Amino acid sequence: MKGYVCKMCGYISIDGAAPDKCPVCGAPKSAFQEKEDAIKLPNDPKNLTDLEKKHIPVIKVVKVCGLIPDGCQDVHVKLGEIQHPMQEDHYIMHIDFYLDKKFISRVILTPFALNPACALHLKAKSGKLTAIPLCNLHGAWINEIDLS
Numbered sequence: 560m561k562g563y564v565c566k567m568c569g570y571i572s573i574d575g576a577a578p579d580k581c582p583v584c585g586a587p588k589s590a591f592q593e594k595e596d597a598i599k600l601p602n603d604p605k606n607l608t609d610l611e612k613k614h615i616p617v618i619k620v621v622k623v624c625g626l627i628p629d630g631c632q633d634v635h636v637k638l639g640e641i642q643h644p645m646q647e648d649h650y651i652m653h654i655d656f657y658l659d660k661k662f663i664s665r666v667i668l669t670p671f672a673l674n675p676a677c678a679l680h681l682k683a684k685s686g687k688l689t690a691i692p693l694c695n696l697h698g699a700w701i702n703e704i705d706l707s
């Protein structure tokens with residue numbers, strides 16, 4: 560899948576253009592490179608390989624938040640259907656989140672003490688939520704859900 564990739568931090572713009580400024584690291588538009596294969600997609604979505612199952616994020620919405628009682632829904636994300644390794648030489652570096660293709664958050668992961676998972680506390684009630692994780696060996700992957 561096509562995207563505009565920030566050479567400084569790996570952020571991928573998915574709205575069809577490079578931003579004036581990277582929303583993650585502040586790099587200028589000139590730091591972005593258009594790539595046809597910026598994000599990997601499964602060859603056959605109905606018949607995922609083990610590699611694809613380890614890298615495509617699983618997204619779960621939890622309607623009742625344990626921290627913020629009103630106006631919050633939690634989004635739980637893990638890699639993946641088969642758990643991805645978190646070892647020094649092979650791990651998930653970060654997970655970027657978008658709402659309606661606009662960047663909303665990056666969760667940075669390290670392999671030393673963390674599992675390949677995170678949670679967001681969303682005040683948004685609707686829209687399309689996209690999660691794009693980056694594996695240090697296998698690149699960027701994607702999954703999306705409609706919030707409602």
Ligand SMILES: [Fe+2]
Nearest residue numbers: 649694696697
């Ligand atoms: Fe990987």
